Amino acid sequence: MRSRVPVATLFSLGLSLLAAAASAATPAPTISTQSYTWKNVKIGGGGGFTPGIIFNPSQKGLAYLRTDIGGVYKLNADDSWTPLVDFADSDHWDYWGSDAIATDPVDPQRFYVAAGMYTNSWDPNNGTILISTNQGKTFTESPLPFKVGGNMPGRGVGERLAVDPHSNNILLFGARSGHGLWKSTNFGATWTKVASFPDPGTYAPDPTDSSGINSDKTGLTFVTFDSTSGSSGQATPRIFVGVASVGSPNIFRSDDAGATWNAIQGMNSSWIAHKGVLSPKEGALYLSTSDGVGPNDGSIGALYKYDIASGTVTDISPVSGSDLIFGFGGLAVDVQRPGTVMVAALNSWWPDGQVWRTTDGGGSWSPLWAWEAYPVLNKYYAYSDALAPWIGNDYTDPAIVQQIGWWMEALVIDPFDSDHWLYGTGETVYGGHDLLNWDTVHNVTLKSLADGIEEDAVLGLISPPAGPSLLSAVGDNGGFVHFDLTKAPTAAARFSPLWSTNSDLDFAGNIPSTIVRIGNSNGEFALSTDAGNTWSQNIGGTSNANSGKIALSANGTNILWSSGNAGVLLSQSGGAFARVASLPAGAAIAADRRNDSVFYAATGSKFLVSSDGGKTFVAAAGALGASTAPVKLAVHPKTSGDVWVSTDKGLFHTTNAGASFAAVPGITQAWAIALGAPESTNSYPAVFAAADVAAGSGGGVGYYRSDNAGETWVRVNDAAHGFGSVSSNVLTADPRVYGRVYIGTNGRGIFYGDKS
Structure with missing residues (x-):
């Protein structure tokens, strides 16, 4: 379903000599701090891939989940x-990628995360x-000499990280990229390579991939200590250690704490x-296998049972022959009920995902659903999406409603409660509390249980001056009208027509109920005249443009689209989109909020203005210093010609439509920028900026607010709220609530902050 990359890595923080001289001539602002309360805008359905869930075997109710x-x-x-x-802040945005987690079976206070996003150049x-001794309240850091890939292919295997159940100072970690097996003997503080381990893994999904994503070796897939030994x-x-290699035995066993290793024979090494x-x-090890590393590949595989004492391997796959069109991923055992095992199809897309259960060690199996006769499915479950009402009926094929999920790598049964189970999908977390009914009445209650998990990647936000507080454009899950920030959207509040990814949206300044949005595929453009309740698709007739940024004129007459693939386009009065010759591809754009004929644009150090509804743009006399990459334009909601521009060389402000610009002192780089409700009726709007403020002024990379048009600033984020990659985040401010700002992140959903 998703393989997302950061919108950008951080721009260079260096200043040109000219900009440095200007900065030296103007004192940097003094930065104060202000206490803010930060909460997630509740979407509630998870929003992304959950590759791993683990329970602690010693403390009841203790469980962790990784995305x-x-x-x-x-x-x-x-x-x-x-x-x-x-x-995790902009220096540590990769901490939001987690390739493995481990909970200590001896000391349940200890918890570990193998953090890192990519093994290629996208993550430097x-x-x-990350080591916690208080169940994740705080962490210390133990650096590794190689990269970790929380968002790489094969991220659902594992767990690659494990704590020795008899000597919990010992941890093992299975690395990617040919780095092999690593060991710590001091609770994760330092690590050394296990030289005796024979196979670092040779499989790569696509060795020809020049990006380094699919061409990187997946490495080791799981580490399992046998607690019954020693x-x-x-x-x-x-x-036991699994390895992503093909063509030779790829499961290894050590009986001397890792000093020597032997391959387990008897499984399909492909x-x-x-x-x-x-x-x-x-006394058994269960092994789910696939012909790919997942999560989006694999067309065959098997489930094996390995008898540890005899060394024999038995294929106990729940399906075979023409019914086997997928690999196996998620795998769970009930430690209270020997022989009770569950396994999931890794990526069964139609008619739905599937989970099987056995109570006799694989001798017989029962499914979560079965065909009666097409198109009728016998569903051995009741479905509840009460905690995320928008998530239930997304994909239909005639009479079939898909509900169970895809990318099913995480599957667990609570070791203290045989009725409690959880599994992760490419979108959410499901499970329930009546699992034993599966074995009697063969019907369980399947619930969306992702409350509190906000994993959406957010690409656009608007907060109009009337109507709903917020509308969002998100990756993979379309977008939402947020009428109540504290409640998950209903199905009706999700954008329809539903596009997998919406990349931006805008409202008309004089008629805020008129809204446009765009998607990531060709022709995905829609207009709403009722604040997002209903949408008319593809007004303007374009079929060859996608993604990018959108701007809607003050009265909703004209639409300017800086697309991702077809340059800058204009539709006037509902007409067809046509290329704007006077703007280069990728230009940052915005509409004046009061004058229906005026648009603004920025490219390089140039600021351009259109006074004919976007047909032509002319460079203004003022310039954006030494800027090479403008990011965002924010326009005063009530005053024409008052515009802020964030760039790689600072933050710039004009009050005369670009005839002249003032560089905001001390801000060396700015990403997102937004204007919100003023402190008082006659005050200037609150200005919010994601920016890097010069050293010595109490700043650094962070999120700031100014109530006096940039003369002084307060920092609004704190050490507990870093918001990940600053260059990937979007920002909007509430025009009705003074001090409220919304931050859309690349992986942690939407935050809103209010003055404490």
């Missing part, structure tokens, strides 16, 4: 989740093991083990 780009979470007693790495940072206080002797889950009372 691919939205950090890690801890389970609460009411089934909701609490985020744990919101401190090596990986980090004794407390000594290193566990028996360890398939890669995603999971290796121990069933202690059976």
